[in-house]
Amino acid sequence: MAAVLEVLRSDWLTTGPRVSEFEEAFAVSVGAKEAIAVSNGTAALHASVYALGIEPGDEVIITTMTFAASANCVVYQGGTPIFADVDHDTLLIDPESVEAKITERTKAIIAVDYAGQPCDWNSLKSIANHHGLSLIDDACHALGGNYKNRSVGTLADLNTFSFHPVKHITSGEGGLVTTDDPGLARKMRIFRNHGITTDHRERNEQGSWFYEMVDLGFNYRLTDIQCALGLSQLKKLNGWVKRRQQIAKLYNTEFSETLGITPLGLKKGVSHAYHLYVVRVDSNVLGIDRSELFNALRAEGIGVNVHYVPVHLHPYYKNNFATEAGQCLVAEKAYQEILSLPIFPMMSDEDVQSVVKSIKRISSQVLPR
Numbered sequence: 001m002a003a004v005l006e007v008l009r010s011d012w013l014t015t016g017p018r019v020s021e022f023e024e025a026f027a028v029s030v031g032a033k034e035a036i037a038v039s040n041g042t043a044a045l046h047a048s049v050y051a052l053g054i055e056p057g058d059e060v061i062i063t064t065m066t067f068a069a070s071a072n073c074v075v076y077q078g079g080t081p082i083f084a085d086v087d088h089d090t091l092l093i094d095p096e097s098v099e100a101k102i103t104e105r106t107k108a109i110i111a112v113d114y115a116g117q118p119c120d121w122n123s124l125k126s127i128a129n130h131h132g133l134s135l136i137d138d139a140c141h142a143l144g145g146n147y148k149n150r151s152v153g154t155l156a157d158l159n160t161f162s163f164h165p166v167k168h169i170t171s172g173e174g175g176l177v178t179t180d181d182p183g184l185a186r187k188m189r190i191f192r193n194h195g196i197t198t199d200h201r202e203r204n205e206q207g208s209w210f211y212e213m214v215d216l217g218f219n220y221r222l223t224d225i226q227c228a229l230g231l232s233q234l235k236k237l238n239g240w241v242k243r244r245q246q247i248a249k250l251y252n253t254e255f256s257e258t259l260g261i262t263p264l265g266l267k268k269g270v271s272h273a274y275h276l277y278v279v280r281v282d283s284n285v286l287g288i289d290r291s292e293l294f295n296a297l298r299a300e301g302i303g304v305n306v307h308y309v310p311v312h313l314h315p316y317y318k319n320n321f322a323t324e325a326g327q328c329l330v331a332e333k334a335y336q337e338i339l340s341l342p343i344f345p346m347m348s349d350e351d352v353q354s355v356v357k358s359i360k361r362i363s364s365q366v367l368p369r
């Protein structure tokens, strides 16, 4: 609050010094060369797809187990999203499914570090290199995670983040792209500012009124007010990720002996950032299905959720891109079984025990089917 107030008392509410301070601090924290702050995670994805030059006729392969924004960004640029299936244990994009969907029109792959666990980036990179494709990591779930000792934010050509309040750190709304490619970074800086080559502060410093719009961009700027909050939150990131990991460990221990509730698989060599803690509900064992358990837990005031309806099943994609059930069978089956349990840094060990107790009590009250 103090950091935000300081900005409110200053001369620059937007396009001011806090924006580059936040970008620099973020780039250092993940080890990327460039960071471009934008107004939300969706804008970060849109800027990335724009910078890669995706246009009508181009196909981009995307995991179907994600929030719709991961695919919508391709449509904004007139491209065609092609949905890939996921690995059964982790629900991360399945490199074999990606390979099977590549055509001569494929230009890029958008993989999501679902729930906070980094994807199989070595396999994705070798597929991308082999076919000359660009890679986007939609890392909106995975800030603070790493893959084989490399930080999330450095794993793909472009890496996108969201600072929506449910994410690891927040700026109210906000987003950011990291890249090591200065050419892509420059394109995105212009894109977030209407396609205009200089911003207000640069013109002020140059004492010039002249500017040129060189391409069609958007107003996707993040304000200094938001960046001040982001900077302050960034300092707390490591501790918060550690706490999320502790909570996940507590749940894992509890569920190792709870038949019918299985946490998603954790791969070797990764550090999971646990934006979400997702379990599979086996209705044959538990006696109730995922939706019944969801309703019973919500009735007790426990904030469970389901992430996600596979994107290819949304009516918009069915109606406009002829997607249909049966295209991504692993994700479709998982969607019937998954439940996201509460996880947030301020959650106490007692809160975790109370969620586990409720699940055990609800399932023990069920009569065998």
Ligand SMILES: Cc1ncc(COP(=O)(O)O)c(C=O)c1O
Residues within 6 Å of the ligand: 040, 041, 042, 043, 066, 067, 069, 070, 112, 138, 140, 141, 161, 162, 163, 164, 174, 175
């Ligand atoms: C995987 C994923 N991608 C993109 C987004 C979009 O981020 P935002 O809500 O900041 O636009 C979200 C956030 O909801 C997300 O979870």
